[in-house]
Amino acid sequence: MVIDTPPRLCVFDAYGTLFDVAAAARRAAAEPGRAALAERWPQLAEAWRLKQLQYTWLRAITGAHADFWTVTENGLDWALEATGLDGDAELRTRLLALYRELDAYPEVPAVLDALRAGGRRTAILSNGSPEMLAAAVGSAGLGDRLDAVLSVEEVGVFKPARAVYDLVGARFGTPPDGVLFVSANGWDAAAATGHGFRTAWVNRAADPVDRLPWRPAHVVGDLADIPRLAGL
Numbered sequence: 001m002v003i004d005t006p007p008r009l010c011v012f013d014a015y016g017t018l019f020d021v022a023a024a025a026r027r028a029a030a031e032p033g034r035a036a037l038a039e040r041w042p043q044l045a046e047a048w049r050l051k052q053l054q055y056t057w058l059r060a061i062t063g064a065h066a067d068f069w070t071v072t073e074n075g076l077d078w079a080l081e082a083t084g085l086d087g088d089a090e091l092r093t094r095l096l097a098l099y100r101e102l103d104a105y106p107e108v109p110a111v112l113d114a115l116r117a118g119g120r121r122t123a124i125l126s127n128g129s130p131e132m133l134a135a136a137v138g139s140a141g142l143g144d145r146l147d148a149v150l151s152v153e154e155v156g157v158f159k160p161a162r163a164v165y166d167l168v169g170a171r172f173g174t175p176p177d178g179v180l181f182v183s184a185n186g187w188d189a190a191a192a193t194g195h196g197f198r199t200a201w202v203n204r205a206a207d208p209v210d211r212l213p214w215r216p217a218h219v220v221g222d223l224a225d226i227p228r229l230a231g232l
Helices: 023-029 035-062 068-082 089-099 108-117 130-140 163-173 186-195 224-228
Strands: 009-012 120-128 148-152 180-184 198-202 218-220
Touching: 009 163, 023 035, 023 089, 035 068, 068 089, 068 130, 089 186, 108 120, 120 130, 120 163, 130 148, 148 163, 148 186, 163 180, 163 186, 180 186, 186 198, 198 224, 218 224
Parallel strands: 009 120, 009 180, 120 148, 180 198, 198 218
Antiparallel strands: none
């Protein structure tokens, strides 16, 4: 359904929401001479993403913050060992290079264009470090489609810490109920609901809803429905 009072600001998580986090492993696996990776890249990509997220939560809980690039390297090292690919230093270097230029999902440019044509402001709110985000946004050609790219490095703690979601209001002066927050992470969308944002969970894998104190207001299969949820 269309929201009665449309939000004027649409804020997106980056990794897994706008950018395909499996793209680095998938692209590397298609390169010549990577037969071992070609057999195991889905397992590698899944383990890499899982550990990347787990390490953000553990660092947030313990106060042992490091930037997202460090966490991404740590997660990859674990995943390479878990899949028996840890003996290839060149592969590690290649995967990290590809992670800086992840593919955007196919519908992303058109969705952002529709939002901006409809008078909505658009932004990213991400665990990513500023350098990582700048590289990904630039590689995908999204820079002129975004009003701001906000990184948790401004507050030194990862999502779902409340201080991260507070960055939106600090930057735009928009009350939480004037924000449509979009994430492919169910726990992120749930925490944003708890913060007071209007939320949409992009559930590409048709996963169950997380058992948390809050639930996303909307569940969609991809980003194509976001302009409609923003009242366009």
